[in-house]
Structures are given as structure tokens and as C-alpha cells.
Amino acid sequence: MTKKRQTTIDTIAGECIAVRMRMLNRVVTNIYDDALRPLGVKVSQMNILVAAGKMGTARPAEVCERLHLDVSTLSRNVERMKARGWLEVIPDEDGRAQPFRLTNEGRKLLEQAAPAWKKAQKRAKALLGDEIVDLLGQAVIRLREADAS
Amino acid sequence: MTKKRQTTIDTIAGECIAVRMRMLNRVVTNIYDDALRPLGVKVSQMNILVAAGKMGTARPAEVCERLHLDVSTLSRNVERMKARGWLEVIPDEDGRAQPFRLTNEGRKLLEQAAPAWKKAQKRAKALLGDEIVDLLGQAVIRLREADAS
């Protein structure tokens, strides 16, 4: 009978969810960023453009809740994308609010980026396995359920 | 028969692996960072300490290959952790090399962090489902196979 005793280091190295998630995140992000590089956009920004496109009128706090992004992070990302003409602020009666929307420029960028995205998506699937899409999807659903309660 | 036509935006929003992976990564990272905050260490750093602990003599390029981290990223992370006394450089005949190792301080930190890590791990499992560990593990294995070829 060999001993089962594990050191702290071995346990963390072998089981830590964050270690794995973060590593895969780096790899996946790099795949998409590579594909999108010719278009001058990163996948982090594309995420926000897509969210804005879906929402129509995008309120920062609401976008952050959906994407689990800190509001300060969003604030600066939006700033960069306004500068590039992909997003624009919508006037609002409430002086505190700064809702924004996708511009036509932004919409055009997404259309142009679609082939690169498809290529990256295919590469990611090939690398991680087709199941990964569903698996991540299920985790996201659990997350949303947890948020609701 | 309803139409199946989807806009680019809907397709990306609904299927993108990067969107999901990045969102889950933010959530998971926050769970671990929250738990580790009292110890003054972040999960990104803990990953590197653990890797160094397992390797004994850690060569930057080798660590980066294992963790899929850019060498410049590691360089600066190591710098911060050397300053905190958790890592130290090992002398080497090759003047280009800067191998490092976990110090006793660093080892002690990991031991102290173990309970916080366990708590975070439990939270992450509860949130995403027990299966997530295996699923991510399998993706990591596929990744390693891809690297080898």
C-alpha cells in the first residue's frame, strides 16, 4: 500500500480550478486575439461590442452584471472604443447615466470580423474538443441561476 | 417554420467560446482572490509559487511553456514575488539563465494559504458544478497533447 499523503503544493497543482481555468483562458484568448489582430480589435472588446449590439441601449451597470465585469473595467474599455468610433453615448434625462450604443462603424467592424471569429472558434473547438462549448455553456447557466437567487 | 437566420451578433453572443471562458475566468479568479486577500497574495501569483514548488529549479522559459504564460508576464510576476521574499534566484553557470526557486518564506505562505484555497475551491465547485474540475482537466490534457505534437 503506497501512501496517499499529498503536500499542499501537489494538491493545489493537481486540483485547482483557477489554475486550469486561467490557463485555458490565456490560450483561448490568444487564439481569438491572433485571429482578430488584422482588424485591430481584441476579443475582450468584441465581447462588449456584441453585448451592446444585443442590448441596443447599453447601461454600464447592466452590461457589467451580465458579463460579470467590474464597472471600472468597462468604463475604460468603453472609453477606448468610443475613441475608435465603435461606440457612442446616448443622451439621457438622468444626468448620472451614460448609456451607450453600437455605432454603424461598430456594427460594420463586427461584420468584417465575423470570418476571423469563425476561424478562431473552429481552432478553439479543435483544440479543446467540441464538448467544451456545451460544458462552458452549462457552467454559465449555473452561474446565472446563482445570480438570480 | 420559423426562420433560422441569425445575425452575426446573435451567433457570437450565443456560441463564442471566448465569451464564456473569459466570463467564467473572471468569476473564478475573483472567488480565489477574495479568499486569498487576507494573505496578500493573488491566485495568479499562487499559481507560479506552486509551479516553482513542484519544479524545484524553475527556469522561466520552462515555467511559461507549462503554464502557457508569456515570458515577459512571468518576468514581472517573479520580480514582484522576489521583492516579497517568496522566490529567489539560483546562481547558474549560464549567464543568460535566471532560474528561481521557492523560498522557505514562500513555502510557508502556501501552507498558510491552504485553508483559504480550500474554501475558494469549494465555492467554485458549488457554483460551477463538481464536474467542472474533470472537464477543465480534460481540456488541459488535450492542450498538452496538442503541444507535444
Next chain:
DNA sequence: CTGCAAAGATTGTATATGCAAATATCGGCG
């Protein structure tokens, strides 16, 4: 109507991350 707590967003600061360029060293070839 005035003051004040709450709401919504931005700014200050620090870490993480990656690409490109620079630096330093090594090894071999004349």
C-alpha cells in the same frame, strides 16, 4: 427648499497579460 443618503459612473492605483524590441550571453566558425 435644503441637506443628505443613495445611485451611477469615473479616476487613482496596482497587478496581469502579451507583443515587439532591446539586452546579454553563449557557441561555433573562420
Next chain:
DNA sequence: CGCCGATATTTGCATATACAATCTTTGCAG
């Protein structure tokens, strides 16, 4: 020995990310 390409790492620069603090506006209580 001296130059040169290869190797190992660090630096310059830009973006992403989050926490804490600040700023502005709103809405309400008195």
C-alpha cells in the same frame, strides 16, 4: 581570437482587470 546567429531574459508599451476613493446627480425627508 573575433564576429555572428541563436538562446534566455528583461524592458517599453498598450490593454484588461479589480478595489477603493471620488465626483455628480437624483430623490427624499424634514
